[in-house]
Amino acid sequence: MKRSxxxxxxxxxxxxxxxxxxxxxxxxxxxxxxxxxxxxSRTRLADDLWKRNDLSPRDRSLVTLxxxxxxxxxxxxxxxxxxxxxNGVTPAEISETIAHMAFYAGWxxxxxxxxxxxxxxxxxNINAAxxxxxxxxxxxxxxxxxxxxxxxxxxNIGTTAPGLVKDTTDVLFKDLWLRPGLAPRDRSLVTxxxxxxxxxxxxxxAHLNQAMDNGLTRQQASGALSHLAWYAGWPNAFSAAxxxxxxxxxxxxx
Amino acid sequence: MKRSxxxxxxxxxxxxxxxxxxxxxxxxxxxxxxxxxxxxSRTRLADDLWKRNDLSPRDRSLVTLxxxxxxxxxxxxxxxxxxxxxNGVTPAEISETIAHMAFYAGWxxxxxxxxxxxxxxxxxNINAAxxxxxxxxxxxxxxxxxxxxxxxxxxNIGTTAPGLVKDTTDVLFKDLWLRPGLAPRDRSLVTxxxxxxxxxxxxxxAHLNQAMDNGLTRQQASGALSHLAWYAGWPNAFSAAxxxxxxxxxxxxx
Amino acid sequence: MKRSxxxxxxxxxxxxxxxxxxxxxxxxxxxxxxxxxxxxSRTRLADDLWKRNDLSPRDRSLVTLxxxxxxxxxxxxxxxxxxxxxNGVTPAEISETIAHMAFYAGWxxxxxxxxxxxxxxxxxNINAAxxxxxxxxxxxxxxxxxxxxxxxxxxNIGTTAPGLVKDTTDVLFKDLWLRPGLAPRDRSLVTxxxxxxxxxxxxxxAHLNQAMDNGLTRQQASGALSHLAWYAGWPNAFSAAxxxxxxxxxxxxx
Numbered sequence: 165m166k167r168s169x170x171x172x173x174x175x176x177x178x179x180x181x182x183x184x185x186x187x188x189x190x191x192x193x194x195x196x197x198x199x200x201x202x203x204x205s206r207t208r209l210a211d212d213l214w215k216r217n218d219l220s221p222r223d224r225s226l227v228t229l230x231x232x233x234x235x236x237x238x239x240x241x242x243x244x245x246x247x248x249x250x251n252g253v254t255p256a257e258i259s260e261t262i263a264h265m266a267f268y269a270g271w272x273x274x275x276x277x278x279x280x281x282x283x284x285x286x287x288x289n290i291n292a293a294x295x296x297x298x299x300x301x302x303x304x305x306x307x308x309x310x311x312x313x314x315x316x317x318x319x320n321i322g323t324t325a326p327g328l329v330k331d332t333t334d335v336l337f338k339d340l341w342l343r344p345g346l347a348p349r350d351r352s353l354v355t356x357x358x359x360x361x362x363x364x365x366x367x368x369x370a371h372l373n374q375a376m377d378n379g380l381t382r383q384q385a386s387g388a389l390s391h392l393a394w395y396a397g398w399p400n401a402f403s404a405a406x407x408x409x410x411x412x413x414x415x416x417x418x
Numbered sequence: 419m420k421r422s423x424x425x426x427x428x429x430x431x432x433x434x435x436x437x438x439x440x441x442x443x444x445x446x447x448x449x450x451x452x453x454x455x456x457x458x459s460r461t462r463l464a465d466d467l468w469k470r471n472d473l474s475p476r477d478r479s480l481v482t483l484x485x486x487x488x489x490x491x492x493x494x495x496x497x498x499x500x501x502x503x504x505n506g507v508t509p510a511e512i513s514e515t516i517a518h519m520a521f522y523a524g525w526x527x528x529x530x531x532x533x534x535x536x537x538x539x540x541x542x543n544i545n546a547a548x549x550x551x552x553x554x555x556x557x558x559x560x561x562x563x564x565x566x567x568x569x570x571x572x573x574n575i576g577t578t579a580p581g582l583v584k585d586t587t588d589v590l591f592k593d594l595w596l597r598p599g600l601a602p603r604d605r606s607l608v609t610x611x612x613x614x615x616x617x618x619x620x621x622x623x624a625h626l627n628q629a630m631d632n633g634l635t636r637q638q639a640s641g642a643l644s645h646l647a648w649y650a651g652w653p654n655a656f657s658a659a660x661x662x663x664x665x666x667x668x669x670x671x672x
Numbered sequence: 673m674k675r676s677x678x679x680x681x682x683x684x685x686x687x688x689x690x691x692x693x694x695x696x697x698x699x700x701x702x703x704x705x706x707x708x709x710x711x712x713s714r715t716r717l718a719d720d721l722w723k724r725n726d727l728s729p730r731d732r733s734l735v736t737l738x739x740x741x742x743x744x745x746x747x748x749x750x751x752x753x754x755x756x757x758x759n760g761v762t763p764a765e766i767s768e769t770i771a772h773m774a775f776y777a778g779w780x781x782x783x784x785x786x787x788x789x790x791x792x793x794x795x796x797n798i799n800a801a802x803x804x805x806x807x808x809x810x811x812x813x814x815x816x817x818x819x820x821x822x823x824x825x826x827x828n829i830g831t832t833a834p835g836l837v838k839d840t841t842d843v844l845f846k847d848l849w850l851r852p853g854l855a856p857r858d859r860s861l862v863t864x865x866x867x868x869x870x871x872x873x874x875x876x877x878a879h880l881n882q883a884m885d886n887g888l889t890r891q892q893a894s895g896a897l898s899h900l901a902w903y904a905g906w907p908n909a910f911s912a913a914x915x916x917x918x919x920x921x922x923x924x925x926x
Contacts (some may be wrong), residue, residue, distance in 0.1 A: 169894060170445075181759050183746050186535050191424075193529070193532040193533045193535075193536045194529065196532070196536045196539070196546070197516060197532040197535045197536050197539065198514075198516050198517045198520075198528070198532055198547070199513075199546070199549060199550065199551055199552040200513075200514075200517050200550065200551075200552045200553075200554075200597065201516070201517050201520055201528060201529075202534070202552065203553065204517075204520075204589070208585075208589055209525075210613050213581075213585075216581060218581060223918075227705075231524075231525075232526055233496075235490070235524060235526065236490065236731050236743070236745065236805075237490065237524065237525075237526030237527065237529075237530065239524040239526055239529050239530035239533065240525070240529050240530075251783065257708050259705055259707075259708075260633050260706075260708075262706050262709070263706045263708050263709050263712075266706075266709055266712075267901075267902075267905065268905055268906055268907060269905045270739075270743060270745065270900050270902075270903055270904050270905040270908075271717075271747040271748070271903050272656075272740055272743065272745030272747055272903065273707070273743075273745065275701070275702065275709075275745075275747050275748050275906075276745065276747035276748075277705075278701040278705040278706055278709070278748070279701045279747065281701075281705045282700075282701045282704045284707065285704070292704070292707070295585040295705070295706075295707060296707065296708065297707055298707040298708045298710065298711035298819075299708075299709075299711065307571055312470075313813050320883065320913075320914070320917075321910075321913040321916075321917055323917075323920075324894060324897075324910070324913055324916050324917040324920060325897045325898050325900030325913050325916065326894070326909075327721075327724060327726060327894070327895060327899075328897060328898040328901050328909055328913060331716075331721075331898065331901060331902075335712070335716055336906065338489035343708065358905075358907075359907055362905075362907070363616065363617065363618060363871065364432050364871060364907040364908070364911065366911050366912060367907040367911065371593055374708070374732060386578060386580070386581070387581060389578075389579045389582060390579050390580075390581030390582040390585065393521075393582050393585060393586075394524075394525050394585075395524055395525050395526065396524050397521065397522055397523045397524040397527075397612075397616075398521050398586070398590065399522060399612075399613055399616070399621040400524075400618070401579070401582055401623065402575075402621060403573075403618065403620050404574040405578055405579050405582060406574070406575065408575075408579065409574075409575055409577075409578040412578060413579075413900065428876050439673075447785065447786040447787045447789075447790045448786050449802070449858050450786070450790045450793070450800070451767055451786040451789045451790050451793065451806065452767050452768075452770050452774075452786055452803075453730075453767075453800070453803060453806040453809075454767075454768075454769045454785070454804065454806045454851065455770070455771050455774055455782060455804055456806065457781075457807065458771075458774075458843070462839075462843055463779075467839075468836075470835060472835060473811055477682035485778075486780055489744070489778060489780065489781075490675075490744065490776065490782065491744065491780030491781065491783075492778040493780055493784035493787065494783050508708050531813075532740055549832070566860065570887075591916075615778075617870065617871065617872060619841060634901070639833060640832060640833050640834070640835070643832075643833045643836060643838040644833050644834075644835030644839065645835075647775075647839060647840075648778075648779050649778055649779050649780065650778050651776055651777045651778040651781075651866075651870075652775050652776055652840070652844065653776060653866075653870070653872040653875040654778075654866055654872070655833070656829075656836075657872065657874050657875065658859060659828075659829040659836060660828070660829065661834050662829075662832050662833065663828075663829055663832040665832075666715070666832060672797075
């Protein structure tokens with residue numbers, strides 16, 4: 165089911181109707197209700213934003229998927245999944261991104277995403293053999309960094325929410341983040357994207373620093389932020405921008 | 419498809435079932451599950467909130483549409499669209515409000531809204547001739563104000579997110595905000611409503627000031643805030659109220 | 673329609689498909705798209721989180737329902753309603769929780785919940801006789817506490833949003849909170865849960881204090897917070913945790 169880049173890009177904007185499993189035709193809805201959004205979808209999204217050099221199409225798809233799942237925007241999830249697969253995001257990476265979002269956006273968001281994703285996978289004959297197993301061989305743990313993190317959290321909220329502290333260690337940092345199906349740099353990218361998408365500025369600095377420690381460049385981080393204005397709204401992007409600025413400045417001055 | 423005011427008001431509260439395209443009967447759901455919400459919908463919403471003098475029914479509909487789209491509450495969107503049309507919001511204004519929300523609440527929210535809106539428009543025989551064109555003759559730009567805004571943003575986050583800064587100028591302030599299909603005062607009203615609805619208090623002062631500069635009275639702003647408690651929840655209204663208070667006081671002391 | 677505890681617990685995790693009215697099979701979606709989430713749902717949710725001693729299964733269900741409604745996660749609402757009924761939450765309490773969420777998460781969230789709930793109620797032959805009436809005999813008002821609250825709010829935002837202040841008194845504190853269908857301690861629990869679930873940290877201290885004044889223990893509050901990490905996402909739980917810590921410390925030092 166190979167498609168041209170032009171078509172793939174067109175899929176980024178609520179204009180993937182022709183390929184939707186349901187027969188729903190989102191592009192026609194856009195045209196019928198908001199001619200200017202249909203216009204922007206071609207001139208501003210497909211022909212501009214998705215082609216900019218500060219972030220690869222593949223990374224843009226990861227960022228967009230994270231935002232769409234984190235905000236429960238199932239109306240555009242199918243077309244974004246199609247675009248992601250066309251942009252080189254693997255089925256395994258999509259599967260792990262959804263699992264990651266269960267923790268960074270909530271269980272129900274991930275469950276809602278699996279229903280849409282299953283239909284897209286089925287249509288492409290993507291099957292279990294292409295997906296990460298439940299119990300994978302984990303990446304090696306950085307004991308020192310993890311001890312430091314765990315101690316900080318324990319000192320902070322250890323007596324306030326011991327159950328939360330325990331799950332954070334056992335499930336998130338000694339399991340989820342070590343799963344090999346999604347590289348740490350990419351986990352950081354989708355985590356930061358989810359935080360921006362849901363307006364959780366307070367949690368951004370730690371994860372943005374980790375993302376950059378994990379290999380995300382400043383240009384890519386900036387590109388992700390600019391990209392997300394379109395999918396998470398300008399107010400979330402602007403609130404995150406001042407946090408990004410501070411993190412960038414602190415890292416530059418080190 | 420003229421309807422009485424009483425019916426139109428009834429439509430404001432999850433009781434628009436009789437008119438829903440799908441045959442789903444929301445009012446019956448309310449009655450069947452929560453008799454008290456059904457009771458409030460008549461005594462507190464239809465017979466009280468929507469009739470208060472601090473905001474016109476037409477403005478209440480704009481405010482509610484913005485909140486419902488910004489929060490992706492598609493369950494009550496069809497009935498709110500019906501009510502808006504009955505309250506004098508034009509199809510062109512609805513179209514522009516949806517486009518505006520793509521930027522202030524995220525692309526996926528707007529796309530989801532177009533699907534519901536298309537069905538409502540079709541049922542009323544509203545067609546493309548009644549909607550704003552993609553490329554309209556723009557309102558004149560206030561060069562001085564725009565230079566001041568652009569300079570401030572550039573100084574703030576110009577090196578952090580150059581792509582975002584560019585899109586903010588080119589797409590938002592030199593295009594979207596100048597489109598004639600929705601008056602600047604109304605664009606400000608739906609923008610502030612979206613910010614309240616999504617708990618983005620940090621972004622409220624600039625837009626509330628702009629709204630009042632654009633002609634929104636203090637009484638109307640206050641009425642919109644009180645109205646939104648019902649559609650965006652009390653916590654969002656209370657968080658916004660302290661911001662509104664500060665803005666009102668700063669403007670009064672000038 | 674009695675079910676075993678094991679099945680009831682399994683229902684907590686997006687694996688309630690076999691019982692869904694629609695025939696949709698969420699558990700199969702999880703398995704098909706994210707084997708690890710399916711694995712976590714059994715090992716981490718059903719066999720661990722839902723069995724912890726810091727919060728009863730019945731309270732966990734109230735907390736989860738509040739979060740799911742507050743975040744409009746309708747994809748897992750039906751299974752959570754089934755689980756809640758199995759855990760001892762009464763139909764009357766579910767009805768009142770939905771009404772309460774209309775005010776603490778927005779009218780549209782409650783309306784969307786009634787549609788799903790009606791189907792679950794119908795399948796269990798739950799009828800109007802088991803639900804609270806619209807106009808119930810109210811619990812006695814604590815005049816002194818209410819005067820103090822009303823005076824504080826009036827001084828704060830009385831001139832900013834008089835309509836909001838009036839509705840807060842008349843509808844919320846002299847009506848909704850006094851309805852007998854849900855105990856004050858439980859209303860506080862679902863209110864705090866909704867605030868955590870929607871990232872409204874600013875509003876948490878007043879309601880958490882009220883919850884504990886209403887009988888919620890520190891251990892239960894902590895358990896609810898840890899529980900919500902799973903259903904509202906880790907970032908919301910962590911942002912709330914520092915607020916909980918401050919409230920716990922302030923109460924301990926009194």
